[in-house]
Amino acid sequence: MLFYGTELSSRLMLGTAQYPSPEILADAVREARAGVVTVSLRRESIGSRAGQAFWSLIRELRVPVLPNTAGCHTVKEAVTTAHMAREVFETDWIKLEVIGESDTLQPDMFALVEAARILTDDGFKVFPYMTEDLVGAERLLRAGCRVLMPWGAPIGSGRGLNNLFGLRALRAHFPDVPLVVDAGIGLPSHAAQAMELGYDAVLINTAVAQAGDPARMAAAFRLAVEAGLIARAADPMEQRDMAAPSTPVLGRAVLA
């Protein structure tokens, strides 16, 4: 599966925020064998140079970066942030976030489509953070997006895949578009489930960063993503409502 023409080394994308220390972040990225790490841009106190140290750390990890527009609530903010990120991180990839509601951090699909169109025209390769809205997905594709990233649940909630039907419908409607579950995954089993649904990758941050042992949890996610990917390729059985004996009935002794 290609993401804007690039084959990723793994289907696990990892966020870099909220780790107890830079060393633990580096360990988690290594244990996850992350195919991509997400990064951001923020103000820092004048003279702190924390951003420069962080950038050095990320470069040493040699993992492709996906900058985000986290915290943006308008098209203008998101577009300006994307331009700033492109220059700093030297990539035309952008994880486009335009937040519409503060409690759920739900994407504003209308602003998202508009920003995606502007950024695509400006030469960006847009990874839109979206709801699982089928019509919105179609509009994002028309705006030039070649990857879609529906949420599983609100960012940082760890609730897993809230709307299985919606995620399955997206997969069925867009069989050839790379789909990534971004946000809301709390456990490796949620990540495996997303991959079993046929999703191409998952993006995890809080579930790893806030675990008691982030590096160990990163390893668990790596295995879960791989298990789900293999399971999907192995064509899972159909569910049924009633039992079907697995041991042959024929040849059973009569002992009653």
Place this chain on the structure above:
Amino acid sequence: MRVLVNEEPREVATATLAALLDELGYGDARVATAVDGAFVPASRRASWTLDEGARIEILAPMQGG
């Protein structure tokens, strides 16, 4: 001249964005800049003249999800 750097008022002696970054110790740092809400690429900082009251954003790489 009085300007706002990341919303903090500052009295600066310099006239261009590039000179301001030098003055603040960002000369060689990997940062992105915006003035009055619009992105200013690094290549245009040297010729970007600051006006009284300009709102300057200086953003650095940071952890993100």
